[in-house]
Amino acid sequence: MWKEVTFDYSQHNYVVVGASSGMGRDIALKLADAGANVLTIARNKERLSELHDYYPEKIMIGALDVLKASNEDWRKLFDNFIGKVGKCHGGVYTAGVGGISSLRGFDAEVAHKIIDTSLYGMIGFLSNFVKKKYVISGSSFVVFSSVAAYEGQKGGMAYSAAKAAVTISVKSIAKEICRDKHRINSISPGWVESDLTHNSIIKNSTCSYENMLALHRLGKGTPEDVSGTVLFLLSDAARWITGTDVIVDGGYLLGID
Amino acid sequence: MTERKFLEFLIELMDTDSNLQFETKLADVEEWDSLSYVAFLASIAKFVERRIEPEKVKSAVTVRDLYNLIN
Numbered sequence: 001m002w003k004e005v006t007f008d009y010s011q012h013n014y015v016v017v018g019a020s021s022g023m024g025r026d027i028a029l030k031l032a033d034a035g036a037n038v039l040t041i042a043r044n045k046e047r048l049s050e051l052h053d054y055y056p057e058k059i060m061i062g063a064l065d066v067l068k069a070s071n072e073d074w075r076k077l078f079d080n081f082i083g084k085v086g087k088c089h090g091g092v093y094t095a096g097v098g099g100i101s102s103l104r105g106f107d108a109e110v111a112h113k114i115i116d117t118s119l120y121g122m123i124g125f126l127s128n129f130v131k132k133k134y135v136i137s138g139s140s141f142v143v144f145s146s147v148a149a150y151e152g153q154k155g156g157m158a159y160s161a162a163k164a165a166v167t168i169s170v171k172s173i174a175k176e177i178c179r180d181k182h183r184i185n186s187i188s189p190g191w192v193e194s195d196l197t198h199n200s201i202i203k204n205s206t207c208s209y210e211n212m213l214a215l216h217r218l219g220k221g222t223p224e225d226v227s228g229t230v231l232f233l234l235s236d237a238a239r240w241i242t243g244t245d246v247i248v249d250g251g252y253l254l255g256i257d
Numbered sequence: 258m259t260e261r262k263f264l265e266f267l268i269e270l271m272d273t274d275s276n277l278q279f280e281t282k283l284a285d286v287e288e289w290d291s292l293s294y295v296a297f298l299a300s301i302a303k304f305v306e307r308r309i310e311p312e313k314v315k316s317a318v319t320v321r322d323l324y325n326l327i328n
Binding site (some may be wrong): 133176 | 272
């Protein structure tokens with residue numbers, strides 16, 4: 001938890017997509033701990049059930065694959081949640097997959113999956129969720145980009161493309177949704193321990209893991225190093241922030257001395 | 258497209274909770290903004306084969322004027 005800040009999200013309702021692991025999971029837990037009702041959405045129902053067990057009164061679960069979900073699939077989950085707790089105050093989209101993509105040995109299927117999960121899945125979520133019947137006016141949405149949006153890692157062209165697409169599309173979306181006083185921002189984390197980064201260590205030998213870690217001047221990140229910023233962006237302390245990207249990377253993008 | 262379906266389509270597109278009727282003036286609907294008319298053109302293309310001219314959509318005054326463009 002954090003020492004100087006305590007969030008109070010009682011009487012608030014949120015949807016967190018990609019909540020079964022990593023940063024999404026921590027965000028869902030922190031929101032529930034702060035008193036919010038949270039609909040957690042992911043493919044892995046078992047992992048979501050574990051989340052639910054932490055806060056059985058607060059955390060609701062919905063199994064959905066962002067790559068396959070139809071509009072009806074999304075809306076069914078929202079209708080059910082809103083029916084129980086009332087309209088929402090915002091949402092968080094954290095789903096993302098990594099993977100190597102390079103010109104040599106280019107795998108279109110992997111590249112599309114990377115972009116579809118981070119970008120089109122996010123758009124599928126928002127286009128179905130940001131509606132008067134689901135969210136109150138003045139809601140706040142946070143979606144996940146990455147430091148990869150700012151630099152092209154060797155072997156990471158699809159991931160960097162996906163995350164850069166997220167940060168720029170957030171600006172278009174912000175212009176569209178401000179008519180209902182809604183806000184949307186992206187967050188760009190550096191290296192945070194999660195399933196995604198763990199898999200990337202195993203498969204990635206294009207850059208030195210030690211060198212990359214050393215550039216994180218404040219050390220390797222944990223989900224809790226990032227979720228605080230997400231909860232802040234969801235709060236009214238961030239009520240004048242929209243259409244921007246917040247870099248939370250332990251100093252990584254500062255580069256070498 | 259039936260009248261009822263068209264109203265449903267328009268309400269969903271604009272995400273409005275105002276009581277939209279065929280006589281409703283578009284200018285009176287808060288959600289009929291600069292984005293709505295391009296979104297209307299893009300979505301209606303799925304239901305209508307012939308091309309609708311943007312100027313005709315822009316000059317529509319009522320909901321019925323929009324409906325007449327596609328029928």
